[in-house]
Amino acid sequence: MAHSGIDVLTAGSNFSRLLGGLWVTVKIALIAILIGTIVGILLGILRTLPNRPLRFILRLYLEFFRIVPTVVLLFLFYYILPKQFNVNLPAETVATLVFALWVASEMSDIVRGALESVPQHQKEAGQAIGLSYWQLQRYVLIPQAWPLGLPATVNLMTRVVKTTSLLMLISVMDVINIGQQIIEANNKTAPNGVFWIYGIIFMFYFIINYPLSRWDKHLNKRRLEANH
Amino acid sequence: MSSWAIIQQSLPLFQKGFFITLKLATLGILGAIVVGIICSLIQYFHLPLLNPLVTIYTEIARNTPLLIQLFFLYYAFPQLGLRLTASQCGVVGLIFLGGSYMAAGFTGGFDGISPSQLEAGQAIGLSRWQLAHYVVLPQGLALSVPALAANIIFLIKETSIFTVIAIPELTNTALDLIGMYYHTNEYLLVLVVAYALILIPLSIILTYLERRVRYGAFGN
Structure with a gap:
């Protein structure tokens, strides 16, 4: 009997295998976003400190990850960790x-x-009422910085999901x-x-990313309206 | 063999890859800018029929990875009778993805134009086409330069994904060499340096351009 191609999707356990693969993709993205966000917030706070060498090192770290394409980063860690540092991690962990x-x-x-976009007088007012450094962060700066940074964070999340397509490499x-x-x-x-397999994978990515990018757009619009 | 000798031997191949990366990136970015300008003008003037099409296109292109787009072009399209070479797929894919990012960037710039400019243009009887040419584009493009700069850097980095359809650009060259000779550290080092050679000077130039344009905007 002639196959029309779409049968490939439903034949055997093909579809559930695809969903299993999607779960691996989503899991890696979620864990990376979770850990990366926590570490990133700490590093971001450190970068507002007046310590020049520290700021320089963190800036270097950022620029390195900005300049080197993610494909190359994956291979760097995948090849060099076991070879130079004798650290043998499963590919999923490296990713x-x-x-x-x-x-x-x-x-x-x-x-x-x-x-840095939080007005200076907010910080000064906090200092004036005797808040400690961490109290200032906790009660004054972070609550106000949060809505400013959220749209870019959501945008970063969509980029992470899209970049997980490189995992197969x-x-x-x-x-x-x-x-x-x-x-x-x-x-x-x-x-x-x-056609059908790549089509369904295309759909998977779209279904995950579309709501995120709508949210990003919505947040941006709200912020623009708040500014006017 | 010393590391330096290994690197030296590989340089001619990397040079080839370097120029392939530059060539495909340039074609893709130029195409993406053209697509982006057309789409953003359609959205700006809310042209009937075309506007929803542009929305669908940008949402699809922005929300799916380039890798899958390339696989589609390279492996699935021949089933429909459309056969492109790997390099053509790369450029078309980059234009498809980049066009949507550029459109978003330009739309952001156009939105920054003060409405009074548009009303003044309409008041002196400019047609839509004249408005686009003399009012929207000159001011809107200047406002979009920061987004344009970010997109250019992003698209150059995306060319590294071309390796999946075996285009011998920089990343593909490095992976091939690693596969053949196992001098992993040396080849990865050259690879990172090669990208840095393209992206660091470019980002300095683009930052300078951003400053110039901002300066121009304050001048009026």
Whole structure:
């Protein structure tokens, strides 16, 4: 019987395997965003300190992760960790680490920018009533910086989700890698399968990212309205 | 063999990759700017029929990864009878992705134009096309320069993904060499330096340009 290609999606356990791959993708993105955000907030606060060497080092860290494409970062860690440092981590862990470090670097800049946008008199007023450094952060700066940095953070999240498509390059069994396996297995009987498999993966990414980018747009609009 | 000798031997190949990266990035970015300007003008003037199409296009392009877009172009489109070379797929993919980012950037710039400018143009009887040409574009493009700069850097970095459809650009060159000779550290070092050579001078130039344009904006 002739296959129309779409059958490849539903044949056997193909669809549940794709969903399993998607879960690997989402899991890595979530953990990286969580760890990266926490580390990034701390680094961002450190970057507002008047300590020049520290600021320089953190700036260097940010610029390195900005300049080197994520594909290259993945390979750097994937190849060099075991070779130079004798650290053998599973590919999924390497990927999570790279994404977390990348998110942390970008977050540090978002947080720094947001903290510096809080009006100076707010800080001075806090100091005047005798708040300690951490009280000032906790009760004055962070609550006001939060809405300023949120749109960029959501935008970063969509970028992280999209960048997880690179996981297959270091042979993580993510949704794309599994999709390719299914395509290869069915290539003879259903050459059209490639269309449907990549199509469904395309949809998966869109379904995850679209709400996030709507949220980002909404936040930006609200902030613009608040400014006027 | 010393590390330096290994690096030296690989340089001709990296040089080739370097120029392929530059060439494809330039074509892709120029195309993306054109697509971006057209889409943002359509959105700015709310042209009927075209406006919803642009919205659908930008949402799809922005919310899916370039890697899947490339796979589609390279592996799935031939099933429909549309066969492109790997390099063509790379450029088309970059324009498809970049066009949506550029459109968002330009739209942001156009929104920054004061409405009185537009009303003044309409008052002296400019047509839509004249408004775009003499009022919206000159001011809007100047306001979009920071977004344009960020997009250019972003798109150059995205060319590293071309390696998945075996275009011999920088990243692909490095991965190939690693696969053949296992001098991982040396090749990765050259790779990082090569990207730095493109991106650091470019980001300095773009920052300078941003400053110039901002200066110009204050001048009026």
